[in-house]
Amino acid sequence: MALRAALRSRSGLTGLLSQRSSCSSDIRMSPLLVPQQRNYSTPPKIRVEFDQSTGVAVMHMQSPPVNSLSLDFLTELCISVEKLEMDKSCRGLIITSAQPKVFSAGLDITEMYGKSPEHCGAFWRSVQEMWLKLYGSNMVTIAAINGSSPAGGCLMAMTCDYRIMADNPRYNIGLNETQLGIVAPFWFMDTMKNTVGQRTTEMALQLGLLYKPADALKIGLVDQLEPEDQVIAAATQTISRWLAIPDHARQITKSMMRKKTIDKLTSNRESDIKYFVNFITKDSIQKSLGGYMEMLKKRRA
Amino acid sequence: MALRAALRSRSGLTGLLSQRSSCSSDIRMSPLLVPQQRNYSTPPKIRVEFDQSTGVAVMHMQSPPVNSLSLDFLTELCISVEKLEMDKSCRGLIITSAQPKVFSAGLDITEMYGKSPEHCGAFWRSVQEMWLKLYGSNMVTIAAINGSSPAGGCLMAMTCDYRIMADNPRYNIGLNETQLGIVAPFWFMDTMKNTVGQRTTEMALQLGLLYKPADALKIGLVDQLEPEDQVIAAATQTISRWLAIPDHARQITKSMMRKKTIDKLTSNRESDIKYFVNFITKDSIQKSLGGYMEMLKKRRA
Amino acid sequence: MALRAALRSRSGLTGLLSQRSSCSSDIRMSPLLVPQQRNYSTPPKIRVEFDQSTGVAVMHMQSPPVNSLSLDFLTELCISVEKLEMDKSCRGLIITSAQPKVFSAGLDITEMYGKSPEHCGAFWRSVQEMWLKLYGSNMVTIAAINGSSPAGGCLMAMTCDYRIMADNPRYNIGLNETQLGIVAPFWFMDTMKNTVGQRTTEMALQLGLLYKPADALKIGLVDQLEPEDQVIAAATQTISRWLAIPDHARQITKSMMRKKTIDKLTSNRESDIKYFVNFITKDSIQKSLGGYMEMLKKRRA
Numbered sequence: 065m066a067l068r069a070a071l072r073s074r075s076g077l078t079g080l081l082s083q084r085s086s087c088s089s090d091i092r093m094s095p096l097l098v099p100q101q102r103n104y105s106t107p108p109k110i111r112v113e114f115d116q117s118t119g120v121a122v123m124h125m126q127s128p129p130v131n132s133l134s135l136d137f138l139t140e141l142c143i144s145v146e147k148l149e150m151d152k153s154c155r156g157l158i159i160t161s162a163q164p165k166v167f168s169a170g171l172d173i174t175e176m177y178g179k180s181p182e183h184c185g186a187f188w189r190s191v192q193e194m195w196l197k198l199y200g201s202n203m204v205t206i207a208a209i210n211g212s213s214p215a216g217g218c219l220m221a222m223t224c225d226y227r228i229m230a231d232n233p234r235y236n237i238g239l240n241e242t243q244l245g246i247v248a249p250f251w252f253m254d255t256m257k258n259t260v261g262q263r264t265t266e267m268a269l270q271l272g273l274l275y276k277p278a279d280a281l282k283i284g285l286v287d288q289l290e291p292e293d294q295v296i297a298a299a300t301q302t303i304s305r306w307l308a309i310p311d312h313a314r315q316i317t318k319s320m321m322r323k324k325t326i327d328k329l330t331s332n333r334e335s336d337i338k339y340f341v342n343f344i345t346k347d348s349i350q351k352s353l354g355g356y357m358e359m360l361k362k363r364r365a
Numbered sequence: 366m367a368l369r370a371a372l373r374s375r376s377g378l379t380g381l382l383s384q385r386s387s388c389s390s391d392i393r394m395s396p397l398l399v400p401q402q403r404n405y406s407t408p409p410k411i412r413v414e415f416d417q418s419t420g421v422a423v424m425h426m427q428s429p430p431v432n433s434l435s436l437d438f439l440t441e442l443c444i445s446v447e448k449l450e451m452d453k454s455c456r457g458l459i460i461t462s463a464q465p466k467v468f469s470a471g472l473d474i475t476e477m478y479g480k481s482p483e484h485c486g487a488f489w490r491s492v493q494e495m496w497l498k499l500y501g502s503n504m505v506t507i508a509a510i511n512g513s514s515p516a517g518g519c520l521m522a523m524t525c526d527y528r529i530m531a532d533n534p535r536y537n538i539g540l541n542e543t544q545l546g547i548v549a550p551f552w553f554m555d556t557m558k559n560t561v562g563q564r565t566t567e568m569a570l571q572l573g574l575l576y577k578p579a580d581a582l583k584i585g586l587v588d589q590l591e592p593e594d595q596v597i598a599a600a601t602q603t604i605s606r607w608l609a610i611p612d613h614a615r616q617i618t619k620s621m622m623r624k625k626t627i628d629k630l631t632s633n634r635e636s637d638i639k640y641f642v643n644f645i646t647k648d649s650i651q652k653s654l655g656g657y658m659e660m661l662k663k664r665r666a
Numbered sequence: 667m668a669l670r671a672a673l674r675s676r677s678g679l680t681g682l683l684s685q686r687s688s689c690s691s692d693i694r695m696s697p698l699l700v701p702q703q704r705n706y707s708t709p710p711k712i713r714v715e716f717d718q719s720t721g722v723a724v725m726h727m728q729s730p731p732v733n734s735l736s737l738d739f740l741t742e743l744c745i746s747v748e749k750l751e752m753d754k755s756c757r758g759l760i761i762t763s764a765q766p767k768v769f770s771a772g773l774d775i776t777e778m779y780g781k782s783p784e785h786c787g788a789f790w791r792s793v794q795e796m797w798l799k800l801y802g803s804n805m806v807t808i809a810a811i812n813g814s815s816p817a818g819g820c821l822m823a824m825t826c827d828y829r830i831m832a833d834n835p836r837y838n839i840g841l842n843e844t845q846l847g848i849v850a851p852f853w854f855m856d857t858m859k860n861t862v863g864q865r866t867t868e869m870a871l872q873l874g875l876l877y878k879p880a881d882a883l884k885i886g887l888v889d890q891l892e893p894e895d896q897v898i899a900a901a902t903q904t905i906s907r908w909l910a911i912p913d914h915a916r917q918i919t920k921s922m923m924r925k926k927t928i929d930k931l932t933s934n935r936e937s938d939i940k941y942f943v944n945f946i947t948k949d950s951i952q953k954s955l956g957g958y959m960e961m962l963k964k965r966r967a
Contacts, residue, residue, distance in 0.1 A: 225567075225568070225571065226568070241915065241919075242911050242912065242915040242916050242919055243911060244912075244915075245912040245914065245915045246915055247915050247918045247919055247922070248919070250922060253919075253922060253923065257563075258563045258564060258567070259564050260564070261562060261563070261564070261863060262859075262860045262863070262923070263860060263861050263862070263863070263886055265923065266827075266860070266920070266923045266924075267827070267828070267889075269919045269923065270827065270908070270911065270916050270919050270920055270923075271907070271908065271911060271916075272911060272915075284564055287568075305572070306571070306572065309543050309544060309571065309572060309573060310543065310545075310546040312546065313542065313543040313545075313546045313547055313548050313573075314543050314571050314572075316548045317542075317543055317548055317549065317570045317571050318567070318571055320548070320551060320554060321554065321563070321566065321567045321570065321571075322567075526868075526869070526872065527869070558864075559864045559865060559868070560864075560865050561865070562863060562864070562865070585865055588869075606873070607872070607873065610844050610845060610872065610873060610874060611844065611846075611847040613847065614843065614844040614846075614847045614848055614849050614874075615844050615872050615873075617849045618843075618844055618849055618850065618855075618871045618872050619868070619872055621849070621852060621855060622855065622864070622867065622868045622871065622872075623868075
């Protein structure tokens with residue numbers, strides 16, 4: 065099978081689908097880091113710092129090892145975003161990673177492997193929900209991309225109003241789905257078209273290209289590069305410029321620019337879930353996912 | 366109120382909304398400048414020079430101090446364009462400013478402040494009419510942007526087939542509506558998207574960005590920079606290249622490229638007027654406009 | 667008539683419409699070049715080399731002097747593409763020219779001059795068919811543009827997934843229809859918009875611009891320049907990178923990106939033919955075509 069061969073030949077490939085590590089002992093929790101809004105039995109995957117004086121929240125993704133977008137992670141993220149959205153004093157959101165070397169490695173493969181159609185459907189709905197919440201946010205949103213950001217990680221970054229990436233050539237960003245034999249759904253495509261245009265998207269998606277920061281800047285996939293330790297500072301500086309604009313006018317403008325793209329998913333949400341579930345539960349795809357997980361395990365060992 | 370705060374904090378802001386000066390004593394009228402087609406009691410705001418030998422008309426906007434787009438100004442402009450459009454010997458139109466330092470400062474604030482809904486509606490219809498006439502013109506249209514061109518001035522420039530701007534870093538161009546707490550309507554957005562693409566438009570409109578000539582060139586908002594005193598000469602040179610193309614083929618091509626965007630306003634014209642009137646006559650917006658006018662008066666004094 | 671004047675004034679113009687040379691004695695046929703799939707009485711206009719080991723076919727256009735897109739040529743090309751498309755072992759297609767200095771000079775004028783409406787209609791259907799087959803191909807398609815490529819030649823190149831052009835400033839590429847007083851149909855426009863964006867297309871089509879390779883690269887009309895004798899080698903190298911992607915995922919991605927544009931022609935095919943036939947059989951257009959053919963004859967003599 066083509067996918068399997070591709071996977072075998074790409075042992076160096078980061079991306080798209082990642083496995084949650086069952087080991088979470090290396091989460092360093094300090095009292096400062098405990099969000100006050102929630103109290104799960106597991107460590108929180110999202111840590112939000114909200115500065116009342118500036119109206120800016122910083123959302124740290126802290127799900128080791130690579131901020132995989134699992135159902136739990138996405139649920140927690142959506143709840144956090146929704147709370148901030150409803151808090152009128154919060155006007156801006158910076159999204160960044162607390163994990164080293166990675167912003168987010170994308171969708172969590174374990175949510176789609178050997179799972180029931182119901183589970184796969186619930187998972188996919190949470191991916192949609194994350195996109196709808198972030199792409200349609202009334203807040204100014206800035207991605208502080210302090211590590212690699214393939215597939216779902218890239219999608220999350222593209223939902224933001226502005227993207228600042230660490231200028232480290234070992235990091236990359238892109239929608240690399242085809243490299244694994246799967247296909248970015250239409251709303252991933254639309255988001256990328258809105259960011260870098262039709263032609264660049266056509267080539268990037270067909271080849272599943274992952275761009276180094278300098279190349280991502282060149283095609284407009286990110287807006288600014290900064291030294292790794294200054295990405296969040298730069299995001300903080302940039303967001304103050306965006307917040308100088310009257311909220312109401314900025315929000316209506318943003319909504320008018322993105323409405324058509326958002327409406328397309330909103331009105332096709334169920335069929336999109338059905339399509340995904342049907343695809344991902346196919347024997348051939350399940351086999352490929354299994355092979356990919358084996359490869360990841362061996363690489364780590 | 367956010368808009369007011371924004372206005373207070375931006376005393377240096379040019380743009381978007383401007384006030385007609387009640388003093389028009391500084392219009393220098395020479396017999397040569399009197400258009401032959403009309404004879405108003407007030408000095409003409411538009412002066413058209415038509416060269417039969419080349420088929421090119423040059424339209425000088427001469428409404429001091431800053432070519433504000435008032436109802437009278439727009440009406441006069443539309444009549445001039447329509448006359449040229451119907452004159453088969455006129456194949457090209459260069460639009461430029463007779464006022465120093467400014468191409469056009471955009472919509473005239475006095476047409477929307479303290480005016481009846483009927484007046485506001487008539488004013489907005491004239492803005493639409495200007496856009497429809499220029500964006501859909503059969504003539505080759507070139508903007509010779511010899512000064513700053515914010516908001517409505519930028520819109521007018523974007524309707525043209527080609528834009529040449531004075532290479533003076535004190536000038537700027539852009540749709541800066543959000544900076545004043547208002548929103549560029551969908552057809553302003555569409556025109557900008559057709560000019561610089563989705564992503565650049567999204568950021569430019571959300572931030573209400575005004576670009577210096579060099580930056581405007583970089584993003585494709587203008588096509589060419591020239592020394593200030595050579596902008597019209599360059600426009601004349603460029604238009605001859607466009608006129609070398611058979612009219613019929615060029616016109617059909619232009620119409621095919623712009624039809625969808627034009628149809629969208631044509632079929633939503635009344636609702637667009639209703640939306641504008643409803644918005645602009647709101648107490649909060651009227652208060653903001655009042656505050657803005659006060660600020661302009663003080664700055665001049 | 668404007669077109670005629672334009673034609674007279676542009677004696678140096680290559681392009682758009684070309685005449686088949688009735689002299690085909692300079693086709694050098696070696697046994698190696700004879701395609702095995704067919705056996706016409708006339709020399710084949712298309713020579714296909716298929717390498718089973720790589721899954722890549724190279725299609726050499728060899729219709730002297732300038733690979734004019736005649737009804738016969740297009741029919742032969744479509745049959746060749748269809749055969750390759752149905753051959754599961756063929757995954758990639760490189761299109762190039764066996765003629766010196768030209769990739770393809772575009773539509774064959776003799777198919778539209780003095781011909782019956784029925785003939786013109788059949789011809790236009792074959793142009794549509796070529797576009798539908800290539801733009802919608804499941805294979806990876808690369809244009810190895812080893813010569814000038816005006817009008818229909820440019821269209822053919824734009825249907826491909828990737829374009830490599832010979833870095834020779836004497837060559838050019840573009841949709842120059844308006845220069846001859848005719849208009850690129852909507853699907854030519856759409857293909858170009860998908861390649862270089864709305865604004866560049868608007869200007870390029872209105873002016874009928876032909877770009878030198880360096881300029882074509884700058885606007886994204888081609889993706890890569892290579893020394894003339896290395897164009898095919900570079901295409902071979904590039905296609906292997908595309909073939910590293912699992913076919914199924916790449917094909918679905920390509921189809922999703924192009925579907926809307928393809929559907930638009932598919933559902934307007936008959937009216938597009940009717941429009942073309944009605945236009946091209948007009949007396950004024952026929953006169954212009956006649957004048958153009960006369961000019962070509964004189965230039966050759």
